[in-house]
Amino acid sequence: MTNTTSNEQLRNIWEAAAPGWAKWESVFSTHLSGITDELLDMAGIKDGSKVLDVASGAGNQAIQAAKRIGSGGKVVASDISATMLDHVRQSAVREGLGNIETLESSADGFDASMAPFDAAICRFGLMLFPSPTKAVKSISGVLKPGARFGAMVFTSPQNNPSLSQPMKILLGHANKQPPAPGQPGLFALGGDGALENLFKENGLEDVQTKITSAPLRAANVDDALTMMQQAFGAYRAVIADLGKDEQEKAWSDVRDCLSQFDGDGGYEAGLEVIIASGRRA
Numbered sequence: 001m002t003n004t005t006s007n008e009q010l011r012n013i014w015e016a017a018a019p020g021w022a023k024w025e026s027v028f029s030t031h032l033s034g035i036t037d038e039l040l041d042m043a044g045i046k047d048g049s050k051v052l053d054v055a056s057g058a059g060n061q062a063i064q065a066a067k068r069i070g071s072g073g074k075v076v077a078s079d080i081s082a083t084m085l086d087h088v089r090q091s092a093v094r095e096g097l098g099n100i101e102t103l104e105s106s107a108d109g110f111d112a113s114m115a116p117f118d119a120a121i122c123r124f125g126l127m128l129f130p131s132p133t134k135a136v137k138s139i140s141g142v143l144k145p146g147a148r149f150g151a152m153v154f155t156s157p158q159n160n161p162s163l164s165q166p167m168k169i170l171l172g173h174a175n176k177q178p179p180a181p182g183q184p185g186l187f188a189l190g191g192d193g194a195l196e197n198l199f200k201e202n203g204l205e206d207v208q209t210k211i212t213s214a215p216l217r218a219a220n221v222d223d224a225l226t227m228m229q230q231a232f233g234a235y236r237a238v239i240a241d242l243g244k245d246e247q248e249k250a251w252s253d254v255r256d257c258l259s260q261f262d263g264d265g266g267y268e269a270g271l272e273v274i275i276a277s278g279r280r281a
Contacts, residue, residue, distance in 0.1 A: 007106040007130060011080045013233045018083035020230025022058040025087075027218055027227060029060040035152070035214045035273060036061050039121055040068060042208060042277035043150030048072040049118040054107050054139060055079055055125025059088030059100070065121065066097045076117070078103040078110075108134035116144040122151045126195075127188040128234060136202040143280040149204065150277040155190040155211060162216060162261055162269030166228065166254040170238040173250035186234060195276040204278025213272045221262035224269075225255045 014021075029036075039061070045051055049069045053062040056077035066075045077088045077100055085102040092100040107122070107129050120139050129135045139149050157164030163186055171178060179185030189195045199207045218224040228235055229251060239250050261269040 007080060007108070010106070010128070010130065013237045014079070014081040015083050017231060017233035017236055018058075018081050018087065020227075021084065021233070022087040024227040024231040025058040025060050027223070028216065028231070031215045031217055032060075032271075033064065035212050035275070036064050036123065038210065038212060039123060039150050039152050039275050040065055042148070042210065042275055043119040043121050044148045044277075045069060045119045045121070050115070051075045052110075052117045052120040052139065052142060053077045054120060054122040054135070055129075056088055056102075057084055057125075059084075059091045061121065061123045062088060062100055063091055063095055063097065066092070066100050067095075069099065071099055073099055075100045076103050077101070078105050078107075080104070080106050108138045110138045110142045112141045114142045116147070117142055118144060118147050120147070120149040122149075124152060124154070126151045127153045127186060127190070128184050130184060132184075132189065132198055133202060136198060136204070140203055140280050145280055148277050148279050149199075150275060151195065152273050152275045153189045153195060154186055155272045155274050157187050159272040160187070160270075162258065163271070165257050167235060167238070169253050169257055170235055170250055173246065173253070174239050174242060176238060190274060195274055199276055199278035203281060205281055207276060207278040209274055209276045211272065211274050213270055216269045216271050218267040221255060221259050221267050224258050224261070224267040225251065228254065228258075 045065055045068055047070050051065050053075055056062050056079045059077050062075050062077040079085050082104050085104055088102050126132050154160050196207050196209050239247050261267055
């Protein structure tokens, strides 16, 4: 992804990844419930809240929020991918939840005439948007005065080697450079003060941040590789223009890299994230 990535390109990336993400989201998210609760806490989500979930994906965090707010609240799960939202609706039915609605929208395209929300969240999306600045302004514009927006992003490449090392390998095979500072990317907002400053510079007050971590586990390295291949849109996009043989060689090198996290108990790698929360004036 580059600073010239458009919303239409982003939609295409995640439409292509949606079936794989729906298949693997439960594996990816199984051990994220604790840090997702921290995100919900920092966004001030409670019983009866009306919540906007931005870049909902297949809806894991929307489900978690919907269970917290109860029947008196509502979650609007938004995503740029219509196929992702199909999976959100299916998940809500399976969970017996009637308090989730869906909205197909880019993060920078919310209508200020929407009924205002008590809180908004975005888990692992903000750093990939073409313009995080426009997204924060758009999200803030549909919050009630005093309501909070909470976002979770990855910190540094050094503290997330299971994500950064495979990305470096794929970029090398595609003869591409990592995103420059200010461009969309997995670690675009993980640097010191980056997420906090983004919030403050776009009108959010009382900005709070917290660094925390969680494990990413899979049955084995082959499952971890398949999850990355099928579900991680940012990785798929890097080598999408390569031929089949070149892609297979790239993924083979990624598997060799991921094998360092495979052990007798299965595949386990640590994820370090930063959560920020800011209040609309």
